[in-house]
Amino acid sequence: MSDQQIGRTGRLYGVGLGPGDPSLMTVRAVEVIAEADVIAYHCARHGRSIARSIAERQLRADHIEERLMYPLTTETTDHPGGYQGAMDEFYAEAAARLAAHLDAGRTVAVLAEGDPLFYGSYMHMHKRLAHRYPTEVVPGVTSVSAAAARLGTPLAEGEEVLTVLPGTLPEEELTARLASTDAAAVMKLGRTFPTVRRALERSGRLAQAHYVERATMSAERTAPFAEVDPESVPYFSMAVLPSRRGSTAGEPEPSSEARRGEVVVVGLGPAGPMWLTPQARGELAAAEDLVGYATYLDRVPVRPGQRRHASDNKVEAERAEFALDLARRGRRVAVVSSGDPGVFAMATAVLEAASEAPYDQVPVRVLPGLTAAQAAAARAGAPLGHDYAVVSLSDRLKPWEVIAERLRAAAAADLVLALYNPGSRSRLWQVGKARELLLEHRAPDTPVVLGRDVGGPQERVRIVRLGDLDPDQVDMRTILLVGSSQTRAVRRGDGEVVVWTPRRYPAND
Known part of the structure; x- marks a missing residue:
């Protein structure tokens, strides 16, 4: 719209009046109302308008008032377009009425409680008129x-x-x-x-x-x-x-003995906050003490007043007892785990300790988290689309003979395998041995997904053949997803390779 065209029209104002007290109107709001030719306001079918009542002292006898009356106040209507159709029709008619004044060169001030663009009715006029007429929005104190x-x-x-x-x-x-x-x-x-x-x-x-x-x-x-x-x-x-920090200001802090503590075992998901559930986020914010492996605690934002207790990754039992002891003293404790706390993580350690005296009266809850297997599978496509088994290759807590027996059984059953804890600086041979065992039952071209640091800054997801799996390319931050006989790796038209396992399994001949 040219300057010449703008000069021939009136000006539209969305005027924020504040939350209700007329003395909380801004100076600019008062100025605009004084300059306006037309004062418009929304109201219910009874005709009364809170916005008008706030600005009443600023209104003059020569103001043209446009009362924009809603056709209904509930979602019950016989309008052919339903509630939304009725409201859209009303807003279109109201905008047309205001446009007629603007086209005649009049200045129109649409009154709005609070701020005009904060859950306000004015915004419906703004969307329909602001691109056609010079417009100013006057902000107001929100409710x-x-x-x-x-x-x-x-x-x-x-x-x-x-x-x-x-x-x-x-x-x-x-x-x-x-x-x-x-x-x-x-x-x-x-x-x-x-x-x-x-x-x-x-x-x-x-x-x-x-x-x-x-x-x-x-x-x-x-x-x-x-x-x-x-x-x-x-x-x-x-x-x-209110603020978690400010809500208790001035209130006496109950003694630890007067409070009943609890332990919440929280799954952080495989990486940063994008993978965290809302429930887990809330429990982390509400906790007084955070307990966990230092690397995982570093993924939780620091909050004033919270105590953080970091420890090494190999002291799960000690960490669990420490958290339960804090809860016995009335503390609200969050024990953090990567991925899901019930999958090769801290939930078992906490519940094992909490099942015995002196901790068997301490409340314990477990909050799920997105697993590393799910995260890596989603990046690759859908390799876990059919039955699958989850096995840890770590022999720190169980003998390798048990691991090998389970790998053979799962491979013989033609299950997709999610292999956790495949290797570390001190464990370099397990991946190679697992590959040998699996090749007894799987073809060398079976797709294998290698997901490293999925969701993190060093994320890398690769797809290789089982026969080409190189143990030197695998560490503790990598998860392996080994396909079944039915799993497919397909290069799509855009060049992307996706891995998926059909939900249907061929019947026996």
């Missing part, structure tokens, strides 16, 4: 900021993550996001309150949650979320989970 101010507690500190969620999300999604974040605000309560409460409870965050209703307005109310009557909750309310 989230107002709620935190009224609670008098920090929302997020340092490197904490603040998550803002609509309460209309499915319960499972709310639960996952609440479990994984440091701080949160859940908006749009009203009829979603029971769902949000269940999500807070399931994520273990209910005790930390605050309820804030109509922050900065005359009918403002705050309370512990768990104590609120669902029947009393309006739409303009929210749940607030």
Whole structure:
């Protein structure tokens, strides 16, 4: 649009009014309302508008008022396009009404509670009009900021993550996001309150949650979320989970003897935070003590107030007892494992110790993680698409004779094999011996996936023939996926080689 064309039209403003108290309007918001010819605002079918009531003292008798009345307030409608169709039609009609004023050269100010582009109705006008007319958005204080101010507690500190969620999300999604974040605000309560409460409870965050209703307005109310009557909750309310660090400020710390500790064994997945489940992320953030092999602990962000207890990779039993002893003293302990803690990792060591006195009364939970086998398989295609077996080649905790017997049995059964712990500086011969055993049952051209540091900065995934498998190319950070007689390595049209094992197995003749 040329400057000449712009000069012939009016100007559109999206005006943020703040959370409700007229004194929290910005100077710029007051200036824009004073300059505007047309004041537009959304309202429900009863005709009342919170946005208009906030700005009422700034309105003049000569202002043209455009009341944009929603056609419905629930998702029940006989519109042929359903709820979304009815709303789209309404927004299109409202935009057309404002466009008529703009085309006539009038300045239009669309009022919005809070900030215009933060869950506000103005954004629907903005998307339909801002590319056609000169437009300015005047930011406003959000309801989230107002709620935190009224609670008098920090929302997020340092490197904490603040998550803002609509309460209309499915319960499972709310639960996952609440479990994984440091701080949160859940908006749009009203009829979603029971769902949000269940999500807070399931994520273990209910005790930390605050309820804030109509922050900065005359009918403002705050309370512990768990104590609120669902029947009393309006739409303009929210749940607030403040900073984990700031939420206990000023509160007496209960003694260790007065608290019941627990141990949570957490699977970190094969690499960094992209592979971490929301539940695991939340438990790591909530822990008072982190216990684990130093290399794995380094993958967990440092949080002020948490104690980190690193140890060598060969002291699993001692590490488990140390964690359980901390929990006996009332500490909330997370024991970290790479991949899944139940697959050649710390869950067994912790549960073994926790099954005997003096630790058999300590609560223990195990949180799953994505395994190295799954990660490497996904990078290569789908080599684990049929039955498979998982075997560790380490003879540190079991004799090689047992390993060899299991390899022969799995190979004879024509199972795909996921081979963990294939080699190290002190174990150089196992891979070569395993290859010899497998070649007794598998063709030399059987595909083998070598996945090293999958998900990490030194990731390398290669596909070789079983007969060409070089033990010198394998170390402890490598996992081997050895195909069955049915596994295929196929070069696709784009040149990429993918490995997959059919789900169907040929019937016996």
